[in-house]
Amino acid sequence: MLTMQERNHLHGIKPIFEVNIIKNGLLEIPMLQLLDEHGEEKNKQQSPKLSKEEALKIYKSMAFTRLLDDRMIGAQRQGRISFYLACRGEEAAIVASAAALSSDDMIMSQYREQGALVYRGYTTDQFMNQMFSNHLDPNKGRQMPIHYGDKALNFMTISSPLGTQIPQAAGYAYGQKMAGTPAVTICYFGEGAASEGDFHAGLNMAAVLKCPTIFFCRNNGYAISTPSQEQFVGDGIASRGVGYGVPTIRVDGNDVLAVYAATQTARKLALAENTPVLIEAMTYRLAAHSTSDDPSGYRSKDEEAKWQLKDPLLRFARYLDSKGWFDQKEMDAYLDKSREDILAALKRAEKVPVNPLKDIIEDVYDTPPWHLKKQLSELESHIAKYPQDYPKTAGR
Amino acid sequence: MAKMNLLQAINNALVTTMEADEKVMVFGEDVGQFGGVFRATSNLQEKFGKSRCFNTPLTEQGIIGFANGLASQGSVPVAEIQFSDYIFPAFDQIVNETSKWRYRSGGQFSCGTLTIRTPYGGGIAGGLYHSQSPEAFFAHIPGMKVVIPRNPKQAKGLLIASIRDDNPVLFMEPKKIYRASVGDVPENDYELPLGKADIVATGTDITLLAWGAQVEVLEKAAEMAKKDGISCEIIDLQSILPWDAETIFQSVYKTGRLLINHEAPLTGGFASEIAATVQQECFLYLEAPIARVCGLDTPYPLAHEKEYMPDHLKTYEAIKRTLDY
Numbered sequence: 001m002l003t004m005q006e007r008n009h010l011h012g013i014k015p016i017f018e019v020n021i022i023k024n025g026l027l028e029i030p031m032l033q034l035l036d037e038h039g040e041e042k043n044k045q046q047s048p049k050l051s052k053e054e055a056l057k058i059y060k061s062m063a064f065t066r067l068l069d070d071r072m073i074g075a076q077r078q079g080r081i082s083f084y085l086a087c088r089g090e091e092a093a094i095v096a097s098a099a100a101l102s103s104d105d106m107i108m109s110q111y112r113e114q115g116a117l118v119y120r121g122y123t124t125d126q127f128m129n130q131m132f133s134n135h136l137d138p139n140k141g142r143q144m145p146i147h148y149g150d151k152a153l154n155f156m157t158i159s160s161p162l163g164t165q166i167p168q169a170a171g172y173a174y175g176q177k178m179a180g181t182p183a184v185t186i187c188y189f190g191e192g193a194a195s196e197g198d199f200h201a202g203l204n205m206a207a208v209l210k211c212p213t214i215f216f217c218r219n220n221g222y223a224i225s226t227p228s229q230e231q232f233v234g235d236g237i238a239s240r241g242v243g244y245g246v247p248t249i250r251v252d253g254n255d256v257l258a259v260y261a262a263t264q265t266a267r268k269l270a271l272a273e274n275t276p277v278l279i280e281a282m283t284y285r286l287a288a289h290s291t292s293d294d295p296s297g298y299r300s301k302d303e304e305a306k307w308q309l310k311d312p313l314l315r316f317a318r319y320l321d322s323k324g325w326f327d328q329k330e331m332d333a334y335l336d337k338s339r340e341d342i343l344a345a346l347k348r349a350e351k352v353p354v355n356p357l358k359d360i361i362e363d364v365y366d367t368p369p370w371h372l373k374k375q376l377s378e379l380e381s382h383i384a385k386y387p388q389d390y391p392k393t394a395g396r
Numbered sequence: 397m398a399k400m401n402l403l404q405a406i407n408n409a410l411v412t413t414m415e416a417d418e419k420v421m422v423f424g425e426d427v428g429q430f431g432g433v434f435r436a437t438s439n440l441q442e443k444f445g446k447s448r449c450f451n452t453p454l455t456e457q458g459i460i461g462f463a464n465g466l467a468s469q470g471s472v473p474v475a476e477i478q479f480s481d482y483i484f485p486a487f488d489q490i491v492n493e494t495s496k497w498r499y500r501s502g503g504q505f506s507c508g509t510l511t512i513r514t515p516y517g518g519g520i521a522g523g524l525y526h527s528q529s530p531e532a533f534f535a536h537i538p539g540m541k542v543v544i545p546r547n548p549k550q551a552k553g554l555l556i557a558s559i560r561d562d563n564p565v566l567f568m569e570p571k572k573i574y575r576a577s578v579g580d581v582p583e584n585d586y587e588l589p590l591g592k593a594d595i596v597a598t599g600t601d602i603t604l605l606a607w608g609a610q611v612e613v614l615e616k617a618a619e620m621a622k623k624d625g626i627s628c629e630i631i632d633l634q635s636i637l638p639w640d641a642e643t644i645f646q647s648v649y650k651t652g653r654l655l656i657n658h659e660a661p662l663t664g665g666f667a668s669e670i671a672a673t674v675q676q677e678c679f680l681y682l683e684a685p686i687a688r689v690c691g692l693d694t695p696y697p698l699a700h701e702k703e704y705m706p707d708h709l710k711t712y713e714a715i716k717r718t719l720d721y
Contacts, residue, residue, distance in 0.1 A: 140502035149501045157501035161492045167461025175469030201458030363503045364538050366562040369638035
């Protein structure tokens with residue numbers, strides 16, 4: 001038998017002798033900012049040591065993401081894809097955090113993190129094949145556009161339910177720790193998803209079980225139309241990390257240097273101490289929630305205009321310029337070339353057929369059991385009778 | 397062979413798989429040093445260390461969410477949900493995540509290594525919230541396997557197979573017979589096939605079908621019917637999803653009659669699915685309507701537990717009605 005350890009859960013709690021109700025605001029959680037809105041460094045000592053090459057890679061990934069977003073919103077309006085979800089305004093939070101990781105680290109994202117994929121080298125064709133759900137997509141065209149996933153890039157396939165990835169990221173990181181891999185799992189989610197039970201379950205599990213997980217909250221002010229003031233009354237999401245005993249950093253999410261520094265520090269801490277870390281990135285969703293949303297019904301143009309001034313791309317471009325690293329001509333050429341690549345890939349992907357019919361029963365189990373085979377064979381006979389009504393799969 | 401009860405057989409299966417594969421990890425509420433509220437995980441922490449057998453906070457959705465992530469990483473989680481009545485906070489994780497992981501990623505990732513163990517069923521004076529049999533909910537989830545053993549020998553072989561199967565398995569344990577069911581269990585490492593029913597007794601007049609603790613109810617009823625000259629074939633379905641329809645068809649071709657017994661409420665219970673499938677395949681062989689002897693469509697009662705249960709007497713009466721049809 002194991003020996004019984006004596007415990008005292010009152011240890012360290014001091015008694016007091018008058019009623020003292022603890023109210024909000026006792027704990028001040030400031031926001032790390034290393035680059036102000038004009039692109040000026042606030043504290044050069046703390047700025048991450050980014051090489052010119054790395055800084056330009058981050059900027060280009062952000063700019064490419066915005067270009068892709070704009071083009072795909074257009075494609076959705078033209079009826080070429082069913083759905084899209086842009087991350088305008090949040091590019092720094094996503095790309096700079098991804099850039100501070102190792103490529104071995106697992107990314108479990110919510111759905112607005114295409115910038116992380118761009119940074120890791122997901123190709124334009126890969127984006128398009130997923131969005132057109134054609135047979136070249138390794139996810140086999142089974143999910144709506146933007147539900148990316150790529151094993152080679154350590155990017156877990158996205159699922160639509162919100163917040164489910166939070167306890168999963170605790171488990172994934174526990175497995176990494178047990179396997180002795182010097183890698184962490186980063187888990188992205190919004191401040192709205194942090195109201196789901198899975199957030200609370202996941203943070204607590206990760207804290208208690210000492211999982212090297214970085215919980216990265218993009219607090220962009222809105223969950224579709226619901227402003228954060230109607231989502232919670234506490235001090236954002238960061239205060240919850242403190243409550244769960246999870247080391248926590250709040251950061252200016254439109255500031256590449258601050259996000260990078262915070263994520264780098266979090267990663268180091270997570271690996272050194274086997275602990276989760278919560279990062280709350282304060283940002284703003286300049287885009288609509290998705291192509292099915294119209295923000296004019298719930299927020300003012302004036303509000304949006306104020307946040308346009310804090311645009312993370314502008315801010316980082318100013319920083320690059322101050323370093324003498326920003327070559328407008330070279331950047332224009334890069335963007336022109338990217339625009340052409342996106343258009344060409346889009347045209348290619350929309351012509352690629354979907355998977356053959358038999359794929360409908362694959363990957364439900366490791367091998368299709370008898371009842372799925374029976375259902376497929378009945379479906380095949382039916383389609384053979386009405387081929388003109390099932391043009392995507394008839395004859396395939 | 398060793399004499400074991402159902403709990404000891406489960407514990408033995410866990411030890412066997414944990415010894416064979418260091419990636420197997422067992423966790424849930426109270427499963428650590430304490431060994432679980434039913435003691436199914438006794439001594440595992442002592443044997444395999446705190447990092448492979450551990451307590452979790454009290455959060456079913458957290459346990460299964462964590463287990464999903466761990467499985468997708470390549471570890472082999474065996475997560476315990478203390479009572480199946482409390483599995484519902486994890487329902488979203490099971491329905492939308494565990495079971496769809498492989499499909500949605502085109503087979504790039506999966507939760508195939510996950511096994512969820514949970515005690516289910518009545519007969520322990522547990523009332524509404526310690527007695528439910530929710531297998532039918534989980535039989536409606538493409539991608540899941542659902543397995544229920546009836547005795548110690550089946551439990552060990554089926555649990556080892558579930559843990560090693562490359563699909564997520566919900567392994568439901570009939571807690572009423574955790575200690576009451578005792579039998580010879582091979583001490584070696586063995587697996588019993590998933591998706592296969594087990595013919596417990598052969599007969600010619602009627603097929604009786606159940607799973608878990610209800611199999612012994614069938615045996616008792618068949619014993620009574622035998623005195624009336626009725627020969628019953630008894631089948632333990634064992635796997636609820638995917639289920640072994642072929643074995644049931646073959647039996648019904650022979651007997652021409654089918655009775656299905658389960659503890660869960662009648663409406664929408666798994667017997668409905670079996671009855672629909674069997675009538676389609678065996679329509680011309682049936683001598684009588686398919687009988688269902690099930691729980692009432694009420695919450696599981698406490699004071700009226702005995703009245704609620706689809707016991708051997710209700711089963712015996714249904715056998716006679718079916719034969720007299």
